[in-house]
Amino acid sequence: MTRITLVPNPIDSFITTVVSGNAEISEEQRLRVCAWLKANGIDPKDVCSSRPITVEGRIYQGRKRHQVICFSEFHLDETGHRYADPRDSTTAMVIQRAVRQKVELEPDPEASA
Template sequence: MSEEPIGPMLPTEPTVHGMQINVLPPKGPTVVPYPIDRFVTTVISGDDEISEEQRLRVCAWLKANGIDPNEVCASEPITIEGRIYQDKKRHQVICFSEYHLDETGHRYADPRKLDTAMLIQRAVRQKVALEPDPKASA
């Protein structure tokens, strides 16, 4: 005795309005052969007090990377951001807040808070690495 289907036969190929469509097989996760990780290193958090020695070390590092330390807001974070590729730090940039200055070097007031200076977020490619903190290695 043969088994006959009960009811109408459903099409084996997917259709839309009677037209056959191709369905892609479900895609699994793609394995990345050399994953790229991102890192952020905080140089100055903006909240903490730093010693005069640390301030001078950071100022020298900023100057070596073409940044005028007098234009950098010390009450905002300074970070180094980049990617780690094959266990090496690459594409490192220094991220900081800089005062917006006019042609004469005076700071613009922030239009939202007139009692504070206007800041611009900047990122500059790091050319010279920051010297290690002598107190951290002691």
């Protein structure tokens, strides 16, 4: 009897931090991130800017796959007003969201300077 050993195809996961949430970004960077969020069907005004925005996914056979944008979104009522966090009424309640990335973030023009 011949035994066949399959060689696994390695799948690597990655997390890219787009915005850390605790660092100031330039107005140009903010506009670039907002345009990218909109292109992916996310309303930037509903995203909590004090929390990280990341892109998570897998690399299989050298290609990025299954990329999702992970962010904290304000929890809104029917009228569009933010709910207060029940643990701290001075802050807004946020929920974690993950949306499949359709459009990649444009390269940072400041990185090539």
